[in-house]
Amino acid sequence: MLDAIDVAGLVITADALLTQRELARYLVGRGAHYHFTVKANQPTLEEDIHLLFAQRSTPDYVELSPPDHGRIETRRIWCSSRLNDYVDFPHVGQVFLIEREVIAKKSGDRSIEVALGLTSCTHEQASPATVLRDNRGHWSIENSCHHILDTTWDEDRCRIRTGHGPENTSRLRRFAISLLKLHAKPGDSIASMTRRLAGKTRLVFDYLRMTKNSTGNAAAA
Numbered sequence: 001m002l003d004a005i006d007v008a009g010l011v012i013t014a015d016a017l018l019t020q021r022e023l024a025r026y027l028v029g030r031g032a033h034y035h036f037t038v039k040a041n042q043p044t045l046e047e048d049i050h051l052l053f054a055q056r057s058t059p060d061y062v063e064l065s066p067p068d069h070g071r072i073e074t075r076r077i078w079c080s081s082r083l084n085d086y087v088d089f090p091h092v093g094q095v096f097l098i099e100r101e102v103i104a105k106k107s108g109d110r111s112i113e114v115a116l117g118l119t120s121c122t123h124e125q126a127s128p129a130t131v132l133r134d135n136r137g138h139w140s141i142e143n144s145c146h147h148i149l150d151t152t153w154d155e156d157r158c159r160i161r162t163g164h165g166p167e168n169t170s171r172l173r174r175f176a177i178s179l180l181k182l183h184a185k186p187g188d189s190i191a192s193m194t195r196r197l198a199g200k201t202r203l204v205f206d207y208l209r210m211t212k213n214s215t216g217n218a219a220a221a
Helices: 021-029 043-052 128-152 165-183 190-198 201-207 214-220
Strands: 011-014 033-038 061-064 071-080 094-104 110-119
Touching: 011 128, 021 033, 033 043, 033 128, 043 094, 043 110, 061 128, 071 128, 094 128, 110 128, 128 165, 128 190, 165 190, 165 201, 190 201
Parallel strands: 011 033
Antiparallel strands: 033 110, 061 071, 071 094, 094 110
16 A cells, blocks of 8 residues: 555554564665564564663653643653664664553543554654654544444444454454545544445445546546
């Protein structure tokens, strides 16, 4: 899918499933930057980053979100280039740790989540504030996607359970959401577009660029 997109100069974010060396080389080779989450599927990398920040002190940047939805959120980020020549991962510009503290205003309950990651952007190319913004931007899109999957497409009640079916179906749904958002007009929702496409099969093929009038005319059909 990325082959059809001009990614030069963009920062491509991905969750842990896509934190892969081959994808990192591909993106940098096409002039883009990557911003990846690191979890247990890359155990050595995860351990190295966690150990680097184990004795962290003053964060490099702190962001306090407005106290909306009954909670106070504070995000802190630490960035470092000390592992650039050490970790077995291509084109590392810096690694980072993000700490998200949430305090419920009514109960006073406090929780802390920690996320690890790495990016090909150097400190000169992306400050700690920029790295944090890229990370938040990724998860705001992901959360929006989950909301659509749960409320509009009722994914939780899907009966596909065996083999690679659940993963493949989930990927197809996310691809469809991205495609719909690409063609959405002001005021369009995924629900309204889904209903419209259900009655216009030809338009589906236009969106997929499988018809002669796919270039520039699909959105106006």
